[in-house]
Amino acid sequence: MPAHRTARERARAELTTEIKDEARRQLADKGANGLSLRAVARELGMVSSALYRYFPSRDELLTALIVDAYNALGGTLDKASAAGGSPADRWRRAATALRAWAHAHPHEYALLYGTPVPGYRAPQDTVAPGGRVPGAFLRIARDAWHASGGATDDRLDDTLRGQARTIAEALDLTDVPDAVVLRAVDAWTHLFGTVALELTGQFANTLDPADAYFARAVELQLRTAGIG
Amino acid sequence: MPAHRTARERARAELTTEIKDEARRQLADKGANGLSLRAVARELGMVSSALYRYFPSRDELLTALIVDAYNALGGTLDKASAAGGSPADRWRRAATALRAWAHAHPHEYALLYGTPVPGYRAPQDTVAPGGRVPGAFLRIARDAWHASGGATDDRLDDTLRGQARTIAEALDLTDVPDAVVLRAVDAWTHLFGTVALELTGQFANTLDPADAYFARAVELQLRTAGIG
DNA sequence: TCTGATTCGAGAGCACCGCTCTCGTTGCCC
């Protein structure tokens, strides 16, 4: 994209990202609850009301951070699962990258997948970037299915068939049978649960440190998803 | 337990539960973030400072609610998985009960398994009641293993062996081989992930409503845990 | 039964929060 035309636009764009950067910093070390508009403004040497010229509310700022976080995580997964090695290896790398990202950015991860803070949430802007994360895993499963010659005999009821098709279309995986999509979702669900339990401290005193268990879980995911 | 001796003790116990009840009510319809000590006090016709005679801080109140919630959920699962029917049926009932409880008390469930609010959390009082939940599922897996005559040939590395033993001891399941414990944990992890993804709205527009997918996931859990 | 200690509720107050509104100033476009 070209440089912004007017000085005002340039300044606005710059300040917008400065605000997000400072907010991300506070989010990283105090959590979503500790993120305060006033503190962000203070740190940036401005008064809190000025900040409302850039984000109409605290929730909007959080939403912007969520979108950025989804994209950062999605990019990390894309990179980790890029071509190279078998589909199984790509899944292993992606799963490991997911876990590593979650550990490196626990509060951002919690923002994405933790409790839906107020009454509920999910503004429309977040759903597309949010899909990148499972998308990265489903794409590996698709490639594995293609590589294996492709055969499936799962019996599925109509509801599941329709939902699988919806998922496939949303992620541009229309060339894959529903059963493969659903098995990949099974594996993604398992992966997600493992990371979530570890991150929320439910493994404390038992599976902690969870490296060995995580490796085991990943192998199970491969079997679940039918990734050779 | 006998009635409390002095009037003061009686009043204290009563007010303590009244506070928790009102707090639970607010938690239920405004979420953990919306729970305000001042509002609880207001509703109870007292002044906010008086409430500090009963709970030294907002976090302590939340911790008390967490313990109660773990016990409520644990009790629900115990009831659902009580003897009657095959282990597979008991697992199905328990898993369904978990999902139903989560849907009925989303904010309390989020309090238990959502983002670890401040920097981190898990006061010691919560770990024992917290273990009741996976405990209910692991016990079903144990019974299934006993009923099936019991044989296993999983190869496990030493780290996992030790951690499995720790889990088994914490839950009084010492008569079960490590491999069975771990496979039950695999299934529990998968179950947890399914509920978590659904509850945080990640299934919106795709797997929602997730009844069919959940039923499918439960069957996969049975295979994972080796429950016939 | 009286007394001293303890517990309790009320109230005022501190520092913080999100958010709104007003008011000068600054930069932009015609």
Add this chain to the structure above:
DNA sequence: GGGCAACGAGAGCGGTGCTCTCGAATCAGA
């Protein structure tokens, strides 16, 4: 250059968690 929109500063509103003080109620021991 003039009109207009964007901007930052400041004051202020109602809310929060939490602390401290003070008088009243309650309890336990002599």
